[in-house]
Amino acid sequence: MKEDFLHYVWQYKKFDFSNLKTVNGESLSISNVGNYFQKSGPDFFNAQITIENQKWAGNIEIHIKSSDWYLHQHEKDDNYNNVVLHVVWEHDTPIFRKDNSEIPTLELKHYVSKEVLENYQSLVSKKSWIYCENQIKQVDDFIFQSWKERLFFERLERKSIPIQKLLEETDNDWEAVLFCLLSKNFGLNTNGETFLKMAQSVPFSVIRKEGFEVENLEALFLGRTDLIPLDAEDNYTKDLKSNYDYISHKYQLQKTILSPVQFFKHRPDNFPTIRLAQLAMLYHQESNLFSRVISINKLKDFYSLFEVETSSYWLTHYQLDNESVKKKKKLSKSFIDLIVINTIVPIQFAYAKSLGKESSETILELIREIKPEKNVIIQKFNQFGLDAINAFDSQSLLQLKNEYCNLSKCLQCNVGIQLLKS
Incomplete structure (x- = not known):
């Protein structure tokens, strides 16, 4: 009980x-x-x-x-x-x-009544992955769709909390907040926190001033994450080291101790060096990225906005001072989808909320354009007959699993309540 x-x-x-x-x-x-x-x-x-x-x-x-x-x-x-x-x-x-x-x-x-007790005990007595895994498909589709919408916006509210914290740290500079969020997103799960701390360690005014030269941004990003070899032989790497030392001295940037970036288990196109080079090119090309992001609400337009490659050096390199076969390295559509899901939609939601504007329908239209994420949680729900058709479905199911199923909040969940009623 x-x-x-x-x-x-x-x-x-x-x-x-x-x-x-x-x-x-x-x-x-x-x-x-x-x-x-x-x-x-x-x-x-x-x-x-x-x-x-x-x-x-x-x-x-x-x-x-x-x-x-x-x-x-x-x-x-x-x-x-x-x-x-x-x-x-x-x-x-x-x-x-x-x-x-x-x-x-x-x-x-x-x-x-005995019936209410038995229904409750039937719901919570056996748990393999989630308590209702053999019953969840029985829930009325209209009720479940309404519940997923609420779950989706609950997830957005949770994602708004770190955005609010970043706003306080940056004196309400939305451009700076976007830079921090994008940096974390570019680092993926493995290097996300390190990339975020890198972004927080540099005043965004420095990014604005140095963005006219992509090499300066590369030097700044790679230098702050300790990815520039000290004993390099190629000239570009030496130049990056020289530029980083000059920029650090010019803006009096304090030395920040970050967790080492990880290359292990990453495909070369996801190496942190490549992601930071792409991030540098993005901010070289787009000086007012936040205003662009807020004004766009179609996925195809985000694909165009984030159609980013790297500077020419990276055509033949995955790491500094280590030449490789020539290959273009641009942001894939699947990676842009992750950017939109994890950075763009949350910041659009938080910004509209700060202005007292309603953005629900626009955000729902955008998120439903995106393919669902592929991970073990979504695959497991698929086995129970709950197919994720788009990112709205996958984000809602992630919220359901993490915030309700994992915490055994069956009686605060509309699925559990409906199953008890039946």
Whole structure:
């Protein structure tokens, strides 16, 4: 038995209302179960109940056992002074307010049907990958689509948190924030945090000033990530080292200790050197990238915007001072898709939100143009009959797995609630 099951039973009134009594034998009727509040303080706010013809308006606190009140030290918390009813599964001790008046208690186990209990136990008793893996396909498609939309925007809200933090760190410079987010995206999962810290270690004013020469940006990005060999033999690498030393001295850039970048398990086209060279070319070509990004809402236009290659040196190199077979190295459409999913859509959402503008429909149209991500989570959902047709589907399913299934929040999930109802 878990408290979230009791929250579900109370919120959706899955118990017998006809002849309720408190543990002290007082008659109890419920006019309003209150508003579910999933933060600190009582579980349900502004409930309306009647005990022995006396009407009460206030808050409801729910526990497995009455004694949990003292276990959680609610008697010391003023937020619980306005609790008018303590709802528990099992009553094991009286509960008193600070003024020593007893809080009425409803022992819920006497009023929940066997069927509701069995449905709950059936849902949560077996877990291989997710609890409902054998039932999730039964959920009505309209309900599931609505739930996926909410999951998608929950995920965007979560992605807005680091954007807000970056805004505070950059004095609300959206161009600087975009540069940080793109840097992290260009580093992929392996080098993303290192690339982000590199971007944060350089004032964006320096990027603006040095962007007129792509070699200067390459020197800056590769130098800050310690990717320029000190004992290089080729002239280009020597020039990069010289440029980096000059730029660092010119702008008084402090030495920053970053985690070493990783080449291991990367295909050559994803080497961090290549990604940083492409990032340098992007900011060499586009001096006002944020304004471009905010004004575009079609995937084909993003493909054009991010049609970036590298400077000529990298045609014959994957690493500095190490020549290779000649090959163009431009951003692929699949990589641009990841940029749009993980950087562009979140920053468009956060920017519109900062202006008080509604952007939901535009963002949904864009994300549905993009192919779904391919990873083990999406593949697993596919096995259960949930096909990800586009990136909207895959992003929603990732949110479902990470924020609900992994945390066993079945009774805060519309899938779990619908399966219990059925």
